[in-house]
Amino acid sequence: MAKVGTVILKPTENSVTKGKAIKVQSVLIHPQKTGREKKDGKPVKAHHVTDIDIKFDGKSITTVKATAALSENPYIAFYVRPDKTGKISIEWKDNQGGSFKNKNDLEIKVS
């Protein structure tokens, strides 16, 4: 099991012709506790993702406000249509102040 906070970011293609969108997938290793679960009679504290920020060359492209209704180890997929070659990154934030980024920004070549 990967460590909590590990971010996986994977574009389906590394290069794209200008004007076309490519699909990108991302997974965060995270417990996603709803706050309704009980363990030994005590409620488990809510711990879930609240914000997802998808950036291209440092500029926000798509932002998501999420709730605990995303499943454990949340997986998301989205599209990106870059104008020029650049690096894609993703940042996940949770309600306990955690912030998780992908380690290596991935370059997408535009031709």
Place this chain on the structure above:
Amino acid sequence: METEKQIDRRKFIQSASLLAVAVPVTFSLANCKPKSASEPKKDDKAKAPDKKAETTQTKSEPEQSDAPEKDVPAKGDAKKVIDEFVGKNPVSRTKVKLIAPKIAENGAIVPVTAEVDSPMSKDNMIKEMIIVIDKNPVPLVAKINFTPESGKAYFSARMRMGQTTQVRAYAKSHDNKIFYANKSVKVTIGGCG
């Protein structure tokens, strides 16, 4: 709902087995026995209800798959969330394509995909989208903000569902038009802890 469907299945299986028994019997009767006044009539009677059963089955299956989703009005918290997003803007049930399973065995991981047909140019784009699951304790799953660089108004995620209910996707265009789609998902094991 489940028990009714199970009963339906039983009926279906029973009728199917009857059919399986009846058809060869009738054929064999027709083939082997010489023509007599009474027997073929009986056979016809036996055949007739089976045929009806067949036709009803073949009719009902395409209805389930092809029929557009019924628009079930939202209640309670889900309605509040939706009303807040929609406001007084016009709503149309077009452009949004919502993909979700009909039956989700595990409510903790239900794959849901929402896609809006839009060129995503600066003058014509989807700027926001929400995904709502009606009977969840927190109905709003995600609110997504798009920019033209997004390329496609598309979002896919694995979601939690507490019980059988409606999944809805509302998209707002740059000129505040609302596009909407819904789908009912049957959950066998809830996933809300």
